[in-house]
Amino acid sequence: MRRYRSIARAAALETLSDPLGLLLSVSAMAVIVLASVFHIHQFGESWRMARDATLSSILVFMALDAVFSSIRAVRGEIESGTLQMALSHSVSRFGYCAARFAGLFAACILSFAPVVFTGLSIILGAQAGGIAAAQSGDIPLVWGPAVAAASASITIPLLAGAAMNRFANARFAVSATVCALAVSAVSYAALLFYARSSQIAMPEIHSAALRMLPAIALLLPPVAVLAAAAQAFSFRFGENASATLCGVFCIAMLPALGNHYLSETLAEGGSVPWGYAGLAAAASVPFVLAFLAAGAALLEAKDM
């Protein structure tokens, strides 16, 4: 088991060290903030735009991160020879594929946890603003702090990562990701506290945030399938061919990826049951296992 833990840890560290993941998560946060700000100030739209932007950004950017991080890492391992080194030890091909996938997917989730907190902050701000405006007829109280908190979740980690890299020789992308997680979580908690102290109708806000969580969890299984597919393809094909195959596969999966139905459900005040998210995760397991087995078979046949 220690062998596979080592492989998973190295894969996670490799994924987190790659600035691509940070770039994509920062882009996702920026899209959520900008789309929501533009929409609310331009059209006075309610929190629905923030919710849709959060769901779409997480799905699109996280899928891109999972696919491209998988491909870059595997091709990098093949070209640099570290794959040879790992497989010259007593690890099975399937175990190697599974451990590497687990590490990569865990790193993707860690990279995108700040995006979730940022999205929740923006939703809270937009919704609390709407409620506050409806209650008092005043301008929204929480919207401004929510945008400030989300912007801080983008800028502070980048500056902190750069400072850690400059003064402590720490890895820029890893430090920035960890810092983004801390700043976005603290910002969200502070915003909740601020909204509560502003005597805004909290139960409604809480239920809206809680309704988002299973919807977000529902986005993870297709991303996991895509990551496993990208890994399997890249054991056999080059970067461009693997990316193209993933694109084709993604188009075939599009009906399953659409979060339109989720948004509709949430917009009508309904919630996605956790059991449904669990069912989706269970349904994705055979696909992930099939791609891991395909990756192992391609590795087995590969002369290194």
Place this chain on the structure above:
Amino acid sequence: MEYALAVDNVRKTYRDFWMRPTVHAVKGVSFSVRAGEVFGLLGPNGSGKSTTIKMILGLVRPDGGSISVFGRSPRTVEARRSVGYLPELSYMHPFLTARETLSYYAGLCDLDRKTARMRIAQLLEMTGLQDAADRPVGGYSKGMARRVAMASALVGKPGLLVMDEPTSGLDPVSTSEVKTLVKTLSAAGMTIVMSSHLLADAQDVCDTVVILNRGEKAAEGRIADMGSSLEEYFLAKVGDARNFKVAEFLA
């Protein structure tokens, strides 16, 4: 006779995407290595040394013949448990530090945390890398990277150490360090298989050698039986150096 490694009539042909043969890399090579021996796999560039080594490690599947490492096929996970590998180029994750690299390989060798920490400290001291242990290996010089690769190969205390061109590209001091290390490990009972095209290095450390040429075994024997000059013996078996027609070209 106890053999650590037995290679019997192995063949390997590399093929392109459409499975058409491109290179006949190894054509029916056989040899065996006794436990505790330093065995040299010699030959000019392109003679099939690296392919043979990769087949011994289970990284390349032979088209025919058989290989046994401590009685098991190298494609099995169990056989690779007792094998350490030093590749020709120092393959490492550039984002990991030397300590993290060794910790990674200690994990792959299934060492528990306490043993791993102790061995990593010993290996860092042995290779003189304590001061640079927490710097990413991507910024290391070739010699330093080679020392990390050597430490990585040894972290699991393998019974069989396979070294592909261990002194290739190293300066004389580093080359001498590697040769001393090979002799020390051999004296401690480790079986070592090394490939090289540097005959002086092989002559200094090997007990037995096989000379490969164009994928075939050209000669095999103990170094002591090959006369005073391994180079003369090698050229006699492999053929004289190519005579480039430089004068004609320049004219």
